[in-house]
Amino acid sequence: MNSNHNDTIIIGTGIAGLTAAAELSARGRKVLMLEKNDSTGGHVGQWSVCFPFGISGRELAESILPQSNANVSIRTRSTASAISTLPDGSLSVSCTDGTAHSARTVLLASGYGMFDARLKEELGYGIYPGVLTSEDIERQWQKGERPLAGHSNPRFAIVHCVGSRDLKCNIRHCSKVCCMVGVKMATEIRQRYPDSQVTNYYMDLRMFDNGYEELYHDAQLNYNVQFVRGRISEVAPTNDGRLYIRAEDTLLGKPLRDKVDALVLMIGMSAHEPLHVDGEPMNRSINGFVGTASPVQINLTATPGLFVAGAAKGPMNITEVLADARAAAAETDKYLSR
């Protein structure tokens, strides 16, 4: 077992984990971060532009926790598989590579998974090259790639609520940020491809946070983005290499058909499989994300010394994650001070 006298082990190095690590470090706590991937930053770290900050996810992650911090060490390619309570009350985190690490507290900031768009077969993801997810596009832009380069007047359709609010997939929750991401992406497409046409197909538009409604108005008034309330029911390839889509405009009660060059799916957030703690799977909330000790103890779990932060608990936007991770760090620090 590797203890190295860490006060806290943080599982996950997305923006929740990085924020909590920066806060705990500023309070003089020694932190070990475990990251299953090769690099830090989580999902947000792969985004080309984060709204409303106007910077890339990588820049945002680095502004939260600069690369070197004497109180924080990071182990990448370390996947936590289970947590157990030791006889002295501290916690041990076992990893799939056979290592184990212990500390008085553990902060779970393992974030969320993304819905597997192949499960919505009718939308053609993984079948037709023109069908992409929101994550695919962000990654490509982040790498400086330009999908559909060379097309003149490219037409894009953006589909909201893919793998969210979908009883057929047994998913009831709203992923909360993808309306904003869909509108942001529509505006960015219009900026990157000035001769493009973009239509967003939505069920409801949930633009609830600072700047979101303004973004929506801007998309319509200044970028001529079209909005159709309706679900796309069928996607098929055309002879000229485009995509035929069939939908229904539920406001007008009319069927719609269109041809587009790219279909972008706003895939929802999904819960990870629960970690086992002391041999039992962790409590889950109604939608399968990590459950908390009580409705008001929002960063505590049922296990003493084990805390939780960020979108591991359910969909959150970046601002909410930052605030929640700071609160979780404060709770962790309070526990360590006892």
Ligand code: SF4
């Ligand atoms: S935020 Fe919008 S796109 Fe995302 S699940 Fe909720 S309603 Fe659908």
